[in-house]
Amino acid sequence: MDKKEKYEIAWALFVIVLFAVVIVGTLPQDFVVGGVPNSLSILRNDPPSDVIQTTVISEQYVFLVKEAGPVNSNEMGSPYLYNLIIAHPGEWLNMTMRSADVTANFYFPDYADTVVDDQIVPGLVTYDALRVPNLTGPFVFLNGEYNGPWFSYQVGELLVLPSSGYFDSQDLSLLQAQNLRAQSSGLVGDPYNTQMIGPSSQFTVVTDKYGLFNGSVPGPTLITRLGDQVTLNMIFTTPASDHNYLYNYSAAGVPSPVQGIEVGVYAVWWNGTVSLVAQQPISYGKPMIFTFNATAPAYVYGIISPVYNVYNPDGMSNNLIGQDKGYVMGAWGTILVEGS
Amino acid sequence: MGIDMGFKEFVTALFQLDKDWTTRIVMGMLVMGVIWGLLGVIDSLMVRLQETIWGVSGVLVFTPQEYFASITLHAERDLFGFAQQVIYAIFIFFTIKLLNLQPRAKWLLNVSFILINISMMFMEGPVVLVPNFNDNYFSATIWYYISPIGLPNYSNYVVSPLFFIGWLLLDAFTYMAGIWIVYHYYIASRQLKEKLPVPLVFFLMDTLLFMIGYSGVTAANVWDLLSFYNVIPMNPIANQIAFWIFGHAVVYMAWLPAIGALYLLIPTLANRPLFSDRMGRISALLYLIFSNNVPIHHLYMVNLPVTIKVLQEVLTYAVVIPSMMTFLNLWATVKGAQVKFNVITAFTVTAFTGAIAAGVTGISNATIAFDAIVHNTDWVVSHFHAMILLSIVPAAMAVLYFMIPMMTGRQWFSSKMAWFHWLGYVIGSVLFVVGYELQGLEGLIRRAEIYPRIPSLVDAEVLSTVGALIAQVATLVWFLNLVLTLVKGRTARLEGLSVGQLINTVASSLGWEGESINISTLFSKIMIKKAISSMWALGILGSIIIVVSMFPLAMSGNTYNDLPWIWITLLTLGIVLIAYPILRGAKSL
Numbered sequence: 001m002d003k004k005e006k007y008e009i010a011w012a013l014f015v016i017v018l019f020a021v022v023i024v025g026t027l028p029q030d031f032v033v034g035g036v037p038n039s040l041s042i043l044r045n046d047p048p049s050d051v052i053q054t055t056v057i058s059e060q061y062v063f064l065v066k067e068a069g070p071v072n073s074n075e076m077g078s079p080y081l082y083n084l085i086i087a088h089p090g091e092w093l094n095m096t097m098r099s100a101d102v103t104a105n106f107y108f109p110d111y112a113d114t115v116v117d118d119q120i121v122p123g124l125v126t127y128d129a130l131r132v133p134n135l136t137g138p139f140v141f142l143n144g145e146y147n148g149p150w151f152s153y154q155v156g157e158l159l160v161l162p163s164s165g166y167f168d169s170q171d172l173s174l175l176q177a178q179n180l181r182a183q184s185s186g187l188v189g190d191p192y193n194t195q196m197i198g199p200s201s202q203f204t205v206v207t208d209k210y211g212l213f214n215g216s217v218p219g220p221t222l223i224t225r226l227g228d229q230v231t232l233n234m235i236f237t238t239p240a241s242d243h244n245y246l247y248n249y250s251a252a253g254v255p256s257p258v259q260g261i262e263v264g265v266y267a268v269w270w271n272g273t274v275s276l277v278a279q280q281p282i283s284y285g286k287p288m289i290f291t292f293n294a295t296a297p298a299y300v301y302g303i304i305s306p307v308y309n310v311y312n313p314d315g316m317s318n319n320l321i322g323q324d325k326g327y328v329m330g331a332w333g334t335i336l337v338e339g340s
Numbered sequence: 341m342g343i344d345m346g347f348k349e350f351v352t353a354l355f356q357l358d359k360d361w362t363t364r365i366v367m368g369m370l371v372m373g374v375i376w377g378l379l380g381v382i383d384s385l386m387v388r389l390q391e392t393i394w395g396v397s398g399v400l401v402f403t404p405q406e407y408f409a410s411i412t413l414h415a416e417r418d419l420f421g422f423a424q425q426v427i428y429a430i431f432i433f434f435t436i437k438l439l440n441l442q443p444r445a446k447w448l449l450n451v452s453f454i455l456i457n458i459s460m461m462f463m464e465g466p467v468v469l470v471p472n473f474n475d476n477y478f479s480a481t482i483w484y485y486i487s488p489i490g491l492p493n494y495s496n497y498v499v500s501p502l503f504f505i506g507w508l509l510l511d512a513f514t515y516m517a518g519i520w521i522v523y524h525y526y527i528a529s530r531q532l533k534e535k536l537p538v539p540l541v542f543f544l545m546d547t548l549l550f551m552i553g554y555s556g557v558t559a560a561n562v563w564d565l566l567s568f569y570n571v572i573p574m575n576p577i578a579n580q581i582a583f584w585i586f587g588h589a590v591v592y593m594a595w596l597p598a599i600g601a602l603y604l605l606i607p608t609l610a611n612r613p614l615f616s617d618r619m620g621r622i623s624a625l626l627y628l629i630f631s632n633n634v635p636i637h638h639l640y641m642v643n644l645p646v647t648i649k650v651l652q653e654v655l656t657y658a659v660v661i662p663s664m665m666t667f668l669n670l671w672a673t674v675k676g677a678q679v680k681f682n683v684i685t686a687f688t689v690t691a692f693t694g695a696i697a698a699g700v701t702g703i704s705n706a707t708i709a710f711d712a713i714v715h716n717t718d719w720v721v722s723h724f725h726a727m728i729l730l731s732i733v734p735a736a737m738a739v740l741y742f743m744i745p746m747m748t749g750r751q752w753f754s755s756k757m758a759w760f761h762w763l764g765y766v767i768g769s770v771l772f773v774v775g776y777e778l779q780g781l782e783g784l785i786r787r788a789e790i791y792p793r794i795p796s797l798v799d800a801e802v803l804s805t806v807g808a809l810i811a812q813v814a815t816l817v818w819f820l821n822l823v824l825t826l827v828k829g830r831t832a833r834l835e836g837l838s839v840g841q842l843i844n845t846v847a848s849s850l851g852w853e854g855e856s857i858n859i860s861t862l863f864s865k866i867m868i869k870k871a872i873s874s875m876w877a878l879g880i881l882g883s884i885i886i887v888v889s890m891f892p893l894a895m896s897g898n899t900y901n902d903l904p905w906i907w908i909t910l911l912t913l914g915i916v917l918i919a920y921p922i923l924r925g926a927k928s929l
Contacts, residue, residue, distance in 0.1 A: 007672070008619040008665050015664045019657040023650070026709035030650055033712035035643040060496040102495045103486045103576060105641070105716055109783040117715045119642040122488065122576045124898055126643050144716035144785045146482055147489060148497035149404035152789040183794035186781030187713070192792055208398065210790070215398040217790060242403045242476065311405070314471050319568075321466050322477040323498035324405065 035097070035118035035126035042129050043092055052087055054130075056097040058104035058120050058143065060326035061150040062306045071272035075304075082305055083156035083218075083329055085141070086272045087132040088163045097126040107144030108158070110190045112178060117144060136160045136167055137175040138221055138334050140192035150245060150309065150328045155192070155217045159334060161270055161297045166226050166339030172196075198223030199338055201294075204233040204287075205301075211239060211246045211330045219302060219333030226339050228294045232301060234263060236331070238284040245309045245328035246282075253315030257284055258307055265335075266304060267296035274300065294337045302332035353826045356748060362436050362443045363747055365453055369429035372457050374819065376421025381812055383414035388805040390789065395798035400789065407789055409478030413464060416483060419590065420510055421460040423732070424550075427597050428517050430739060431543045433747070435521055438540060439528040448520050456513035462506030465499065479503040482787070485587050485638070487560070487579035491568055494576075504565045511558040518551045522922075526876065529926045538620040541928040542600030545624045548922060550593050552632045552886060552915055556585025559890045577642065578894050581904075584635030585911070592631040592659070595727060598691050598735030599627075599666055605688045605738055606670045610677035615669050621929050623662035623669070628919040630659035633912045640711045644899050648908070649708055656706040663699060667692075683758040687738035690766055694730025701726060701777075718788075719780025722773050729769035729811070737765075737818070744822065750829030757821040764814025771807025775800045875925030882917025885910055 001009075031038045043051055048069065055066040065081045067073040070091055073081050087093060097106055099122040106126070108116040113133050118126045133139055143154035162168070176196055182189025194216045197203065203222050205213040213219025213234075224230050239247035239257045246258045264279025277292045277299065290301070306327035310317075317323045352358055356367040390407045393399050402410070436443050443449075468474040479499050481490045484507075490499035525544050528536075536544070560583040567574040607614050614620055636644060636652040670692060679685055701723040704710045714720060741758065745751055752758055778800035784791055791797060889910035896903035923929050 002616075004616040004672070005619055008616055008668060011668045012661050012665055015661060019660070022707060023653060023657070026707055027650070029709035029712070030653075031646050033708065034641045034646075034649065036646055037643070038646070102489045102497075103580070107716060107785060111783065115713050117641055117712055119639070121580070121642055122494070124577055124643050142785065145486060146408070146787045147486070148495070149408050149480055151408070151787065152404070152791075182783075183792070184796050186778070187783070191783045191794065191797070194792075210400060212790070215790075215793060242405070243400055311476070313474055313476075314468075316468055316474070316477075319492050319498055320500060321468065322479075322500045323492070323496070326496040 033117075035120075035128055037127050039128045040094060043094055046092055050090065051092045051094050054085065054093040054095045056095060056106060056120075057100050058097070058106075058147075058154075059100035060102060060148050061143070061154040062327045062329055063106075063141075063143070063154065063156050064100075065156070067272055073272045073274075075274040076266075076276055081274065083154075083332075084274075084300065084304075085156065085158045086268060087158060087160055088270070089132060089134045089136060089160060090163075091132045093130040093132065093158075095126075095128045095130055097128070098122075102147045103145055104143050104147050104154070105145035106141060108139070108141040109192060110139050111182070111187045112189050116141075119145060130158075132158070133160055135175055135178065136162050136171050137336065138193065138218075139190050140194070140218075142192065148326060149311075149324055150326050153217050153245065153328050153330050157218060157334060159268060159298060161268070164270065166297050167223075167336045169338055172223060172336065172338060193221075194218060194333065195220040196223060197221070199225050201225070201228040201230045202233075203231070204235070205333070206235040207237050207331050209237060209239070209241065209243060211236075211244045213302065213331055213333055217330055219331065221333060222301070222335040224294050224335060224337055226294055226337050230292055230294050230335070232265060232290045232292075232335075234288045234290070234302065234331075235286070236263070236282060236284050236288070242311065242313075245307055245330055248307075249310050249312035251312070251315065253312050255313070258282070258309075261303060261307060262305070263288055263303055263331075265290045265292055265299055265301045268298040268300060268334075269296055274304075294335075297337055299335035299337070300332060301335060303329065304332050305329070350827060353748075354823075359747070361446055362432065362449075365449050366429045366433045367747060369425050369432075369453055372453075373422045373425035373429065374822075376417045376425070376457075376460055377423075378819070380414050380417030380422055381815070383410040383417065384808065385812065386410040387414060388808050391791075392801050392805040394790065395793055395801045398793060403476060404789060405476040405478065405480055408480035408482075408787070409465075409476075411787060412479050412482055412484075416463045416506075417460060419483070419594070421456070423594050423728075423736075424510075424514070425456055426736065427546070427594065428521075430597060430736075430743065431521050431547055432517070433743065434540065434543060435524050435528075437746075438537070439524070441524055441528060443524065444527075445520055445523065448516055452513045452517035452520065455509045455516070459506045459509035459513065462502045462509060464506075465502055483587075485580060485583045487564070487576040487583070488567070488574045491564065491574060493570065494567070494574060501565065501568050504561055504568060507557070507561045508565070511554055511561060514550055514554045518547050521547045522551075525926045532927045534927070535621075536926060536928045537604075538614060538617060538624070539600045539604035541621055541624045541923065542596055542603060544926055544928060545628045545919075545923060546593060546596040546600065548918055549589060549596065549628055549631055551883075552628075552918060553586045553589030553593060555883075555886045555890070556582045556589075556632075556635065557587070559894075560586075563894070575894065575897070577639075577644075577899060578896055580639060580642075581635050581893060582890060584638045585632060588634050588638060589632045591724065591727060592627060594732050595695070596627060597739075598695070598732045601735040601739045602666075602670055602688065602692055605684065605735075606674050606692070609679050609685050609688060610674040612673055612677055615672035619665055619669055621923075623665045625919055625923055625929060626662035626665075627659065628923070629912075629915055630655055630662075632915050633908060634659065637706055637711075640708050641715045645904070648899075648904055651908070653706060653708055657703075660699070660703060660706075663695070667696060683755070683762055684738050684741050686762045687734045687741065690762070691731050691735035691738060694726070694734060698723065698726030698730050698773075714780060716785050717780040718776045718784050718786050721786050722776035722780055725776060726773045729773060733769075734765075737761075744825060745829075745832055748826060748829070749832060750825055751832045753821050753824035753829045757817050761814050761818040761821065764817070765811050768807045768809070768811025768814060772804050772811060773807070775802075775804030775807060778803070875921040878921035879918045879925070882914040882919075882921075885914035885917065889914060
């Protein structure tokens with residue numbers, strides 16, 4: 001071995017030592033990320049009263065969520081919520097995740113507390129423990145893995161309600177400040193949180209040509225006050241192109257705006273119950289006005305069940321040419337109720 | 341086209357139809373590669389427009405199908421139609437020219453050439469003409485590592501089976517053209533009196549890497565097509581692991597030619613021998629051993645046994661070792677040398693420094709704890725685009741800047757256009773990569789068609805798009821320069837020059853006292869039969885073991901059992917049996 005080869009070997013050994021330091025230094029973390037069962041070990045010392053058993057099922061293009069424990073999900077009789085998780089500060093989500101069809105991902109980008117980024121592969125079960133943020137408010141989670149053309153619409157909210165009572169104005173200001181920081185600095189807070197509007201008792205939201213309120217999924221977070229008589233005016237622009245998930249094809253291949261689906265306002269209660277406040281069949285191009293008295297800590301508005309979209313121009317879709325269909329939610333959002 | 345040149349002369353000049361058959365096929369591959377490359381660039385431009393216009397004005401220019409199909413086709417066309425085809429063309433050309441061989445098996449190469457170009461058409465998916473024109477059935481499965489997307493009975497989104505058939509044709513190309521190249525190295529090895537030069541070692545090693553790596557995707561392709569027609573059930577995680585055997589290795593398949601080119605160009609331009617010839621060869625061996633058995637580092641965030649993930653982290657770091665050895669070797673070679681700055685030098689330096697800059701982000705991704713934060717974000721997109729744009733493409737350009745005159749006998753039409761190309765390309769690519777890194781650090785997930793329209797993200801998206809446009813304009817100038825060179829470039833007397841002398845002439849740079857390898861090129865079938873040594877036989881045994889390794893993987897269920905360990909052991913054993921004996925048999929070590 002000549003001198004030059006000795007230099008090379010010394011250099012390679014130096015690199016190996018550096019890598020060994022990184023491997024050993026990060027090893028403990030390896031056992032609690034990536035959806036392995038041991039991710040739940042952090043919950044061992046928490047009392048059951050603080051842990052919500054959360055089942056997440058991903059399917060193209062929604063998350064179905066079932067909660068049990070301190071929160072028991074119940075959406076008008078069904079144990080499943082669509083794209084919505086309800087929790088309280090200080091609690092933990094004991095998450096069990098599966099896929100009903102293709103590979104997906106659960107991505108919770110709240111860098112202030114933690115990041116959860118797990119693949120959900122059909123045939124496997126994914127586990128994780130998500131610490132609910134200490135701050136009340138909505139925090140976005142989303143599908144981080146492409147799973148088909150409506151992938152960008154698979155976005156949900158972890159709605160952190162006060163353990164009792166209503167949203168505190170100071171907490172809402174903190175949330176807004178954290179959102180602004182997240183939107184200007186890397187690896188800080190949740191950059192996906194949507195625009196907050198209010199406090200007010202009069203709101204108008206209009207869908208764009210993609211069937212979204214204010215160009216975001218979910219739509220803006222509206223803030224109102226306890227006891228206010230709230231008027232929410234929702235206007236659905238008539239869908240007219242393949243850009244819009246509300247523009248659907250029949251079996252014969254004729255497109256038309258989706259009919260027969262419900263638009264409404266629904267109360268979200270501390271225990272995980274989602275109850276009907278008011279709803280109407282969808283109508284396009286004219287105001288759909290909802291009036292209610294703000295008594296629940298939060299509400300969800302819009303179309304809170306997925307729309308089954310089928311792309312089938314001229315009836316040509318088949319297994320040789322291709323098919324494109326799935327469950328899509330776009331026009332929805334939350335209302336937070338500020339206490340006195 | 342020159343005014344004084346007819347269409348027939350133009351086609352002859354473009355495809356070099358007046359040259360020997362190897363040069364004709366190589367030129368055909370280069371021309372088709374550039375065509376697919378430009379189409380892929382248009383796809384990428386569609387992606388950039390969609391994301392940027394959404395950020396700036398809240399408008400989506402394309403339908404979801406068009407947008408996601410653009411991402412798929414950008415990957416397929418640029419990575420395979422362009423990069424793989426051009427890489428194979430370069431290997432074929434240098435294998436014949438540098439080894440001074442009489443090429444054989446013309447039909448094998450011709451069929452391969454046809455297959456890869458048909459495969460690109462199949463991957464595009466069907467375009468419906470009647471009753472109404474519809475191109476929205478384009479394949480939109482990215483480059484499909486997310487099994488079982490696209491399969492009927494598993495996925496709501498069903499892709500045309502033409503997509504999977506296209507992949508099988510690409511697999512066929514890889515093996516047929518790969519066998520052609522290895523066969524010629526085999527012929528050469530029987531007559532070589534000395535070791536292969538290090539750049540040629542890298543070209544041979546990379547061809548082997550292609551063929552080992554494609555074993556995974558070929559298994560995945562066959563499985564997908566059988567599941568598409570309900571012949572056998574799909575196990576998505578096993579299919580994904582099989583795909584990623586290829587999916588990670590493809591990074592090295594594309595990058596190692598750049599390393600081979602640097603091993604050729606840096607000593608040449610510095611007019612010095614390589615700092616350590618032996619370590620260059622050992623680096624090649626290590627690359628081959630450690631590039632094909634790390635698929636699970638793309639699946640860190642999947643519920644797989646942690647021990648096997650940690651093993652993959654260690655093996656992934658292991659592949660950095662030959663890179664670090666290479667960086668020291670090349671840096672020490674050029675240290676203190678007087679190097680003239682010309683376009684070839686500029687692209688060579690860009691490829692070297694770009695590999696370091698881009699490699700650093702790769703090391704962080706390879707760390708499980710770090711991946712837990714950036715997985716699926718645009719940070720990852722930034723990393724592999726940095727490798728491609730700042731290292732692989734510049735090295736390819738450095739090679740093409742001397743290879744085109746070498747093939748055509750014509751000097752470049754315009755040096756000013758070449759300089760504009762380098763400057764615009766580098767500035768544009770850096771802006772593009774930095775924009776994507778910023779998006780990733782903001783937490784933006786990749787392929788986000790609809791994303792928060794906040795200033796920091798919009799600025800980063802615009803930065804990437806401006807960079808892409810600058811780089812693309814610069815590349816178009818290169819393309820124009822290329823066409824003008826083919827039809828109007830000054831005739832250069834380059835016949836009989838060694839590669840080093842040719843680079844010197846083309847670049848008006850340093851001379852090179854290179855060795856030319858002259859070997860006998862006529863072999864009888866009897867000689868070839870006798871030449872099959874135990875080393876090459878071990879390589880064939882290794883190939884069989886790799887094929888066998890797919891079965892325990894396919895049967896591994898949720899992977900919490902012994903079968904994944906049997907798979908990774910067999911796979912690694914197969915790779916080692918191919919790597920050392922064949923490189924040794926080909927006089928590379």
